[in-house]
Amino acid sequence: MSSSHQICVFSSPAELALSLTQLLVHESQGTCSFRLALSGGSLVQLLSRELPKTAGLNTAGWKVAFCDERLVPFSDPESTYGEYKRQLVPLGLLSESQFVTIDPALPVEEAAVDYTKKVRELFPGDDHPVFDLVILGIGPDGHTASLFPGHPLLQVTDKVVAPISDSPKPPPQRVTLTLPVINAAKTVVFVATGEGKAAVLKRILQEEESDPLPAARVSPVHGKLLWFLDEPAARELTCPVEKHSVL
Numbered sequence: 554m555s556s557s558h559q560i561c562v563f564s565s566p567a568e569l570a571l572s573l574t575q576l577l578v579h580e581s582q583g584t585c586s587f588r589l590a591l592s593g594g595s596l597v598q599l600l601s602r603e604l605p606k607t608a609g610l611n612t613a614g615w616k617v618a619f620c621d622e623r624l625v626p627f628s629d630p631e632s633t634y635g636e637y638k639r640q641l642v643p644l645g646l647l648s649e650s651q652f653v654t655i656d657p658a659l660p661v662e663e664a665a666v667d668y669t670k671k672v673r674e675l676f677p678g679d680d681h682p683v684f685d686l687v688i689l690g691i692g693p694d695g696h697t698a699s700l701f702p703g704h705p706l707l708q709v710t711d712k713v714v715a716p717i718s719d720s721p722k723p724p725p726q727r728v729t730l731t732l733p734v735i736n737a738a739k740t741v742v743f744v745a746t747g748e749g750k751a752a753v754l755k756r757i758l759q760e761e762e763s764d765p766l767p768a769a770r771v772s773p774v775h776g777k778l779l780w781f782l783d784e785p786a787a788r789e790l791t792c793p794v795e796k797h798s799v800l
């Protein structure tokens with residue numbers, strides 16, 4: 554685990570969400586092109602509730618890719634893009650053209666190649682994608698994006714996006730950003746709420762394991778790493794944390 558990370562603990566998911574949107578305002582202001590990678594799962598609701606209320610948010614230059622995406626039609630409730638689209642596009646906050654989406658009709662290997670091409674197009678002239686901000690979730694098993702404990706995808710270093718067809722969490726077919734791409738980002742923030750994440754957060758943030766969990770392998774090479782947790786998620790931590798109250 555990176556020694557230069559910052560652990561911020563909020564008294565409620567609403568406080569956490571508010572700070573997360575303030576971080577988005579801060580990181581995106583003054584740039585005409587802001588490349589963001591979003592996760593799915595519980596993050597979708599958390600962000601979608603708070604983003605429309607956020608003052609000073611100018612999303613005009615945003616391009617939104619996904620840390621991982623499930624290979625299902627956009628109409629399926631498991632589709633991460635589908636969920637963000639249903640929540641945010643009708644509010645006029647983001648347009649469909651600002652999202653970088655998979656082609657769910659392709660076989661998973663081809664979907665990963667296709668998504669690699671689309672992600673690379675966000676970074677014209679660059680050898681490697683460097684996202685401005687990556688927002689990750691974390692599963693109770695320590696997975697992040699669609700990088701699962703003990704899975705060979707943890708060793709992939711030569712791809713931007715990798716396919717997975719045996720995800721232990723359904724649906725089984727997905728594509729995911731690889732660890733080198735996540736670790737190249739300018740800022741990475743983990744978001745975790747609820748006591749179901751407490752035990753795994755203690756393992757990741759306080760225990761030096763010989764075979765680290767996927768989330769413990771996130772350590773931006775040049776960027777900063779933030780942990781945004783609510784109190785139940787942080788309950789088992791005994792390391793120094795910053796307590797935040799913004800409401």
Ligand SMILES: O=C1O[C@H](COP(=O)(O)O)[C@@H](O)[C@H](O)[C@H]1O
Nearest residue numbers: 592593594595596690691692698
């Ligand atoms: O399957 C997934 O799980 C993780 C964690 O989800 P959460 O609901 O426990 O927050 C999520 O970050 C990832 O994008 C998603 O595909």
